[in-house]
Amino acid sequence: MEYELREHTADIAVAASGDSLEAVFGAAADGFAAASCESVPTETGERFSVSVTAESREALLFDYLDELVYLRDVRGELPVDHRIETIDEPADRPNASDDDPAAWSLEATARGVPLTEVAAREIKAVTYSEMRLERVDDGWEAYVVFDV
Structure with a gap:
């Protein structure tokens, strides 16, 4: 998985790619962290769970990144080293449908x-x-703009 920061008028954008949906979500989240600071200490911080x-x-990608912004503000911590554990699609759950407002779900840690x-x-x-x-062809791509 990888990401690239791109200038975007008064904002900043992240172009992310990965060989799976989980990988591209993780790369976009890592891009959010990179857009937030130049370097991240590797020795500090505890892992926490994120569910969306x-x-x-x-909408799941948007809500996941939005949750990271919210958690940063509430916890006073920058979420880094993102690991997407699972992304459940409606087809993965027999009783879910595309009309279900919570048809897609994500479990992650940071x-x-x-x-x-x-x-x-x-x-x-x-x-x-x-x-x-x-x-x-070889996976997934995402492009997300962040308001700075």
């Missing part, structure tokens, strides 16, 4: 680095502006 549900695959230990740029929010998530 949404009505579509794209390491929370105290904001006092990083020189962080404030990412205000994830946006739907130009957002895309699509399957490509």
Whole structure:
């Protein structure tokens, strides 16, 4: 999985790719962390869990990244070293349907680095502006713009 930061007018964008849906979500989240600071201490911070549900695959990516912004603010920690444990699609659950508002779900973990230990740029929010998530020949690609 990989990501690349891209300038975007007054904002910053992350172009991410991965060989699976879990990998591209993790790369987008790592891009969020990289957009937030120059370097991350490797020795500090405890892992914590993140659970998100949404009505579509794209909404799941948006809601996951939005949850990371929220957790950063509430916990006073920058989420880094993202691990996507599972992404459940509606077809993975026999009683779910695409009409179910929580048809998609994600379970992940991240390491929370105290904001006092990083020189962080404030990412205000994830946006739907130009957002895309699509399957490509060798996996998945995502493009997400963050409001700074």
